[in-house]
Amino acid sequence: xxxxxxxxxxxxxxxxxxxxxxxxxxxxxxxxxxxxxxxxxxxxxxxxxxxxxxxxxxxxxxxxxxxxxxxxxxxxxxxxxxxxxxxxxxxxxxxxxxxxxxxxxxxxxxxxxxxxxxxxx
Numbered sequence: 099x100x101x102x103x104x105x106x107x108x109x110x111x112x113x114x115x116x117x118x119x120x121x122x123x124x125x126x127x128x129x130x131x132x133x134x135x136x137x138x139x140x141x142x143x144x145x146x147x148x149x150x151x152x153x154x155x156x157x158x159x160x161x162x163x164x165x166x167x168x169x170x171x172x173x174x175x176x177x178x179x180x181x182x183x184x185x186x187x188x189x190x191x192x193x194x195x196x197x198x199x200x201x202x203x204x205x206x207x208x209x210x211x212x213x214x215x216x217x218x219x
Contacts, residue, residue: 105159109213112155116210119148123198123206130195142194146182149202153179156209166216169208178205 126145129138156163156170163170178201185193 102162105162106217108155109159109162109217112152112213113210113217115148116152116206116213119145119152120203120206120210122148123203127195127199127203130191130198134191138191145198146186149182149206152206152209162216163209163212167212169212170205174201175205178202 122141122145126138126142129135129141135141153175156175160172178197181197181201182194185197
């Protein structure tokens with residue numbers, strides 16, 4: 099299988115994965131803003147693992163993503179990752195929620211949109 103075929107396959111997986119990840123992200127944001135549960139910390143770790151997987155897919159598919167659109171600004175993604183690290187290290191759940199809401203929901207929505215444009219022309 100050629101690299102391009104693998105990229106198309108992984109982008110298809112990303113689309114269906116995002117259908118679960120984005121609502122989970124919205125749920126965890128609500129929990130972090132004040133509706134904390136016993137498992138909020140574990141849930142947050144799972145959501146962050148999902149975000150990391152999507153970032154890795156982006157990195158592996160950046161060439162075909164960027165040839166189709168300029169939706170995704172790599173610099174803003176890098177800044178978002180740094181912001182998330184800072185907010186997680188602060189231990190302030192409100193900062194984490196704000197970062198997820200302002201940086202990652204738009205990023206994941208754009209990534210899903212461009213993946214759909216590529217695999218479902």
